[in-house]
Amino acid sequence: MKDRRRLLVKFIGSASALLIVCASLVAQPVAESQTKAVDAVFAKWNRSDSPGCALAIMQDGHIVYKHAYGMADLEHNSPISPQTPFHVASVSKQFTAAAVILLAEDGKLSLDDEIHKYIPELPQFQYPITISNLLHHSSGLRDQWDLLELAGWRYSLDLITNDDVFSVLRRQKELNFRPGERFLYSNTGYTLLGEIVKRVSGESLRNFTTERMFKPLGMNGTHFRDDHAELIHGQAYGYQPVKSGSWRLSVINFDTVGATSLFTTVEDLFLWDENFHQHRVGGPSFSDLMLRREHFNDGRLNPYAMGLIESKYRGLTIVAHAGSDAGYRAYLVRFPELHFSVACLCNAGPSADPVLLSRKVADVFLDSSFRGAHPSPPQQYVDVPIEQLGPKAGLYWNGQINDVMELDIKDSKLSLLDGDELLPLQALASDRFFCEQDGAEIRFEPADSQGKQKAVVIRSTGESNAYDFLPSWSSGSDQLNEFTGDYLSDEIDPLYRLASSAGKLTISWLKHSARDLKPAGPDLFYNSDLTIQFVRDPHTGAVSGFVLSTGRIQNMKFRKSP
Numbered sequence: 001m002k003d004r005r006r007l008l009v010k011f012i013g014s015a016s017a018l019l020i021v022c023a024s025l026v027a028q029p030v031a032e033s034q035t036k037a038v039d040a041v042f043a044k045w046n047r048s049d050s051p052g053c054a055l056a057i058m059q060d061g062h063i064v065y066k067h068a069y070g071m072a073d074l075e076h077n078s079p080i081s082p083q084t085p086f087h088v089a090s091v092s093k094q095f096t097a098a099a100v101i102l103l104a105e106d107g108k109l110s111l112d113d114e115i116h117k118y119i120p121e122l123p124q125f126q127y128p129i130t131i132s133n134l135l136h137h138s139s140g141l142r143d144q145w146d147l148l149e150l151a152g153w154r155y156s157l158d159l160i161t162n163d164d165v166f167s168v169l170r171r172q173k174e175l176n177f178r179p180g181e182r183f184l185y186s187n188t189g190y191t192l193l194g195e196i197v198k199r200v201s202g203e204s205l206r207n208f209t210t211e212r213m214f215k216p217l218g219m220n221g222t223h224f225r226d227d228h229a230e231l232i233h234g235q236a237y238g239y240q241p242v243k244s245g246s247w248r249l250s251v252i253n254f255d256t257v258g259a260t261s262l263f264t265t266v267e268d269l270f271l272w273d274e275n276f277h278q279h280r281v282g283g284p285s286f287s288d289l290m291l292r293r294e295h296f297n298d299g300r301l302n303p304y305a306m307g308l309i310e311s312k313y314r315g316l317t318i319v320a321h322a323g324s325d326a327g328y329r330a331y332l333v334r335f336p337e338l339h340f341s342v343a344c345l346c347n348a349g350p351s352a353d354p355v356l357l358s359r360k361v362a363d364v365f366l367d368s369s370f371r372g373a374h375p376s377p378p379q380q381y382v383d384v385p386i387e388q389l390g391p392k393a394g395l396y397w398n399g400q401i402n403d404v405m406e407l408d409i410k411d412s413k414l415s416l417l418d419g420d421e422l423l424p425l426q427a428l429a430s431d432r433f434f435c436e437q438d439g440a441e442i443r444f445e446p447a448d449s450q451g452k453q454k455a456v457v458i459r460s461t462g463e464s465n466a467y468d469f470l471p472s473w474s475s476g477s478d479q480l481n482e483f484t485g486d487y488l489s490d491e492i493d494p495l496y497r498l499a500s501s502a503g504k505l506t507i508s509w510l511k512h513s514a515r516d517l518k519p520a521g522p523d524l525f526y527n528s529d530l531t532i533q534f535v536r537d538p539h540t541g542a543v544s545g546f547v548l549s550t551g552r553i554q555n556m557k558f559r560k561s562p
Contacts, residue, residue: 030064030365037364038065041357045069045348051239051247051327053346053354054080056266057361060339061277063270072236072347074247085221085235085263086345087252088330089323092224092262093190094290094307095272097135099197099209101289101306102282108200111135118196121166125175131196133179134189136294136302140175143552144168144188144259150553151492152510156326159228160254165191171491176554180297183304183463185552187259190307194224194258205257213281217271222264224257232263238327240349250327250349260325269332269343276319277339291319303462311460313359314370322355331355335362338369353437381434384427389414392444395520396455396467402533402549404526405457405467407442416442419528473521480505482543483525483534486561489548496558507532 038057045052052070056063068080103109109118111132116122125140133139145155147168153160169188176184194205201208206224214222225232240250254261264272276287290306303309310319313333320333327347331354334341342361346352363370389409396405406417407425415422416435425433431444439460447453453469480500487496494510498517505525506514517525523534523543530550537544545559 034364035065035067038361039067041360041364042067042069045346045352048077048079049074051236051346051348051352052080053344053348053352053357054082054084054086054236054266055357055361056082056270056343057365058270058273058341058343059365061274063267066266070348072234074237074239078234080236080347081234082267083221083234083265084345085232085265086330086347087225087236087238087260087325087328088262088264088345089260089325089328090187091264091321091323091330091332092258092260094321095209095213095224095262096190096193096197096205096258097307098213098282098286098290099205100131100135100193101286102212103197103200104289105283105285109196115192115196118199119192122169122192123172125172127175127178129179131193132294134193135306136304137183137185137189138180138294138296138302138304139186139189140177140179140181140184141169141186141188141192142172142176142554142556143186143550144191144256146550146553147172147188147492149512150494150509150548150550150556152494152512154511156250156253158253158511160256162191162195162256165256168492173491173557174555176552178297180294182296183302183461184554185304190259191256192258194256197258214268216281217275219264219268219271222262222268222272225261225263226255226257228253228255235263236328236345236347238325238347238349240327241351247348252326252328260323264345266343266345269345270341273332273334273341273343276334276336309461311462313362316366316370320355329354331358333358333362335366338366340366356436380428381426382429384414384430386412388430392453392455394472395470397470397520397524398465398467401465401551401554402531402547403465403467403551404470404520404524404531405455407455417528470521470524473519475505475519476503485543487545487558488561489556489558491556495561 042053046069048071050070054068055066057065066082068082070080072078072080072084104111113131114128115131129139144165148160149155151168197205197208204226206226210223238250239247242248275281279286290308291310293305294302296302308319308321316335317337318333318335323330327349329346329352332343342358344354344358346354392414393407393409408415408417408422410422413424414433415424423435423437425435427433433442441458443456445454455467456464458464483505484498484500496507496509499506505517507517508514515527517527520526525532530548532546532548534543534546536542543560547555547557549555
């Protein structure tokens with residue numbers, strides 16, 4: 001009888017999926033002016049010598065407009081279509097979270113379970129970590145990509161497997177912070193969730209999601225790729241722009257799933273998105289569970305739900321997640337109040353921003369519905385005289401997360417150094433600035449009684465960090481010599497070499513050539529990838545080691561080799 005019920009449910013699910021597919025093919029008429037406006041948003045990518053994007057606009061249970069711009073495969077002149085499979089990077093996380101929720105609904109696990117119950121080989125940290133902590137990025141676990149890079153792997157060049165991820169996780173001595181203390185994005189947590197799904201269900205994450213989610217919804221072009229050598233017919237290859245105006249291949253090279261590795265199409269994402277309204281997979285409580293957020297230890301509400309982030313855009317609620325891996329960029333955003341969604345998948349690396357593109361699409365379709373005051377240039381930005389910007393430029397440091405923020409003036413605008421690029425900041429007021437590229441706001445507070453200027457960074461997730469202004473400081477060659485030498489960490493294998501050359505301090509390690517470190521203050525150095533704070537022997541004052549932070553790894557300890 002139990003098996004018959006399963007077959008019946010499976011048949012009903014398949015029939016429902018068929019109805020959705022049929023509905024999606026009957027696109028509701030939209031104004032020609034709207035489609036022209038949307039095509040204008042993507043005009044840059046609508047060419048045969050460039051990668052580009054696939055787009056689906058969904059409203060009231062229908063795909064009302066779908067289109068493709070640019071090429072899926074430049075070598076073979078294959079254009080993108082709405083049926084083209086893309087690697088969607090971290091958009092994958094909501095599917096991993098959904099698999100965990102289905103297992104919880106089956107009674108196979110509890111979100112409050114401690115993760116060692118399922119993965120006993122992980123280190124025993126001082127505090128327990130729950131499945132809920134993994135789902136909400138509050139575990140304190142160091143991020144796997146940063147860990148692997150520090151251990152000598154080269155992202156998207158060296159093959160990375162689940163075994164490789166576990167090899168560095170087993171070496172960890174400390175967490176970034178106590179679980180439940182705060183939010184810090186950690187891909188590690190979702191790789192572990194994928195492994196928990198495998199161990200609890202007895203099936204790989206790929207097979208479990210295919211059978212329980214994708215087939216019932218008719219998502220026939222969707223699966224977790226757990227073999228990097230698998231051929232995917234018609235897939236979009238990722239690309240990165242080069243200065244000559246041409247492109248170079250930039251694809252993923254890993255066999256790890258959970259945090260990433262989903263391949264899907266914009267048409268399939270419609271079927272998934274519609275499930276949040278129709279509840280064909282997961283039942284009537286599914287949407288609420290996916291949007292459930294946890295409270296931190298101090299009672300604050302975590303901004304991150306289950307592979308999804310609920311926020312506001314121009315006064316309307318949105319539920320969304322973005323993805324970025326190698327040359328791939330992805331975004332799926334839902335306006336639940338209006339039953340309106342946009343899926344945008346791109347293969348043009350950082351030159352294509354599907355978050356910005358999707359919001360421009362929403363601006364076209366929802367202009368009359370927007371009620372709020374999300375910063376929208378140019379009306380709400382103000383001009384700040386250059387003489388008021390100058391004192392705000394310089395270096396700022398947050399000691400808790402060991403992070404240096406660099407602000408500079410470029411083209412008469414205050415700008416934020418992000419990697420090797422200066423991102424312009426738009427002024428909301430003389431002491432408030434907004435970065436459109438990453439959605440962060442920077443607020444400057446009046447100097448304290450000691451004359452110290454502070455800057456508070458409010459990120460798009462709602463989290464905030466306060467930074468202290470650092471007075472200008474430089475070190476001479478003699479001072480640099482005391483930092484040079486070889487350093488080791490108990491958490492990773494490679495030897496780290498610090499050297500002084502031409503008045504600059506450099507750092508290098510396995511497969512990573514020497515990179516300059518810029519001085520930020522006494523014993524404090526940084527570059528676009530990491531921050532290093534040197535530690536001195538309390539008795540002799542000699543440099544004895546350093547702590548290294550990368551943003552998603554905080555205060556990893558290194559000791560100086562004799």
